[in-house]
Amino acid sequence: MKLFNFISLLIIFMLSTASFSEQQNNQVIVVGAGIAGLGAAKELHDSGYAVTVLEASERIGGRIYTDRSLGFPVERGANWIHSNKLDSNRLMGLKDQLNIETHITPLSPTAFQLFNKDGDAVGLTEEEFNKIDTRIALAAYAASFFRPSSTLKDVIDSLRNFGLLSFAPNVVFQAYLQNIELSAAEDIEKLPIGALITEAEYMESAGEDEEVFGGFDQFTNYLSQGLDIKLNSPVTKIDYSSDGVNVYVKNIKYSADAVIVTVPLGVLQKGMIKFQPELTQAKQEAINGINWGNVNKVIFQFPYNFWGQSNNIFIEREDRHAFTTWLSNEVISGKPILYSFYSGDFSRAMEDKTDDFIIKKAMNSLRSAYGQEIPDPENYLITRWGKEPYILGSYSSAGHNQDDEKLRTELGSPIASKVFFAGEATSLNEYGFAHAALYTGLREAERLKTLLPQ
Numbered sequence: 071m072k073l074f075n076f077i078s079l080l081i082i083f084m085l086s087t088a089s090f091s092e093q094q095n096n097q098v099i100v101v102g103a104g105i106a107g108l109g110a111a112k113e114l115h116d117s118g119y120a121v122t123v124l125e126a127s128e129r130i131g132g133r134i135y136t137d138r139s140l141g142f143p144v145e146r147g148a149n150w151i152h153s154n155k156l157d158s159n160r161l162m163g164l165k166d167q168l169n170i171e172t173h174i175t176p177l178s179p180t181a182f183q184l185f186n187k188d189g190d191a192v193g194l195t196e197e198e199f200n201k202i203d204t205r206i207a208l209a210a211y212a213a214s215f216f217r218p219s220s221t222l223k224d225v226i227d228s229l230r231n232f233g234l235l236s237f238a239p240n241v242v243f244q245a246y247l248q249n250i251e252l253s254a255a256e257d258i259e260k261l262p263i264g265a266l267i268t269e270a271e272y273m274e275s276a277g278e279d280e281e282v283f284g285g286f287d288q289f290t291n292y293l294s295q296g297l298d299i300k301l302n303s304p305v306t307k308i309d310y311s312s313d314g315v316n317v318y319v320k321n322i323k324y325s326a327d328a329v330i331v332t333v334p335l336g337v338l339q340k341g342m343i344k345f346q347p348e349l350t351q352a353k354q355e356a357i358n359g360i361n362w363g364n365v366n367k368v369i370f371q372f373p374y375n376f377w378g379q380s381n382n383i384f385i386e387r388e389d390r391h392a393f394t395t396w397l398s399n400e401v402i403s404g405k406p407i408l409y410s411f412y413s414g415d416f417s418r419a420m421e422d423k424t425d426d427f428i429i430k431k432a433m434n435s436l437r438s439a440y441g442q443e444i445p446d447p448e449n450y451l452i453t454r455w456g457k458e459p460y461i462l463g464s465y466s467s468a469g470h471n472q473d474d475e476k477l478r479t480e481l482g483s484p485i486a487s488k489v490f491f492a493g494e495a496t497s498l499n500e501y502g503f504a505h506a507a508l509y510t511g512l513r514e515a516e517r518l519k520t521l522l523p524q
């Protein structure tokens with residue numbers, strides 16, 4: 071009996087370590103079930119390709135993550151459809167097709183209720199805001215030619231030193247800088263004005279921002295319908311050295327004609343997937359050269375609304391990253407919810423702090439504006455995107471590298487007509503956004519169809 075047990079154990083051990091169980095041949099493997107991967111997979115599936123999606127975590131959606139644990143949908147990741155006027159924004163078409171309702175939320179600093187350090191509400195006239203906007207924009211534009219490596223903070227500081235913005239209170243500049251830092255997921259010091267201006271010019275005609283009723287995951291759930299998706303399947307190796315590709319998950323080998331890799335930039339930067347042959351130096355430089363940012367949210371459900379009608383609130387603090395930007399979710403959820411966004415190194419540092427520490431610090435900020443008597447939250451959610459093992463950050467941003475577009479083009483280029491790359495970081499102009507991620511998935515599906523027709 072003992073001998074029998076030993077032999078069976080030996081067989082199980084040999085099977086689990088020495089051999090890979092062969093799966094049936096798939097034509098295309100998609101790595102990652104975020105919106106880029108699901109978009110690519112659906113497009114190919116609908117065109118008659120046999121597609122398998124391998125997703126490392128136990129859920130689909132990636133950085134689109136609607137949390138329903140409070141009894142109603144709250145977004146841990148993406149919550150706005152940005153750039154609603156762009157032709158390349160395929161979320162808008164899907165929104166209509168799925169009858170998803172949205173609410174337009176203005177997000178510029180002018181849309182914020184401002185509080186200064188003393189907790190006093192600060193009001194600026196539209197004329198004053200226009201003056202600030204025009205002066206900052208002109209100076210930033212000039213700096214992008216003469217000193218492209220300077221930052222928006224340098225530009226604002228120079229204008230203030232020349233007395234050109236002396237009518238405006240400090241909180242306005244904090245709000246301006248933080249607004250950019252949130253959309254870039256990075257500290258202003260790492261965002262050269264050259265890159266920001268290119269981005270701003272592009273975004274000028276991009277349109278408005280829409281919040282989604284009922285959960286952003288309606289998009290990813292729809293795209294996933296009918297697909298063969300294998301959850302809990304972290305890809306560790308992609309071998310494209312011979313015919314086709316072999317993709318390895320634990321002890322399973324998936325063989326296919328081609329693979330589309332859509333994992334977050336942070337996962338590629340960490341080398342969590344081994345490529346055989348190794349990636350070219352140019353590809354590796356692109357992976358390492360693009361800036362990988364960090365943004366998190368603390369979401370509070372209060373017993374009642376104490377902030378009135380304001381949708382967007384900015385509270386001046388010693389550190390402009392420290393729970394200064396607050397948004398109300400009341401229109402969308404119908405509940406008294408405020409959430410704060412924070413970015414860059416502050417956001418990275420908060421990921422190591424306890425929930426209690428974060429709640430206290432966030433409430434200190436709110437109490438500095440609304441008074442000590444406001445209630446504690448009755449429920450909360452705190453994200454730590456940099457600690458999500460298969461995300462490792464939030465989104466890519468216009469980094470210190472002036473060759474950003476070149477790097478992103480290289481990152482998104484296929485290898486040997488069989489290893490394709492999609493995901494938000496491969497978008498040339500719209501990186502960071504969910505609609506851009508979807509677009510890149512569709513882009514690579516089209517490219518694959520041309521290179522490997524049915």
Ligand SMILES: Cc1cc2nc3c(=O)[nH]c(=O)nc-3n(C[C@H](O)[C@H](O)[C@H](O)COP(=O)(O)OP(=O)(O)OC[C@H]3O[C@@H](n4cnc5c(N)ncnc54)[C@H](O)[C@@H]3O)c2cc1C
Nearest residue numbers: 102104105106126132133148149150305493494503504507
């Ligand atoms: C806090 C936050 C707020 C945001 N807000 C907005 C917003 O309001 N509007 C907007 O447009 N965008 C927003 N974004 C950005 C948007 O969510 C992303 O740009 C978009 O969802 C990225 O999609 P993707 O498919 O490129 O990547 P992901 O969604 O990250 O998908 C990649 C998938 O790959 C999987 N994976 C990783 N490693 C492996 C592996 N080894 N094997 C298999 N699978 C693997 C991951 O688990 C993940 O599911 C926000 C992001 C964050 C974090």
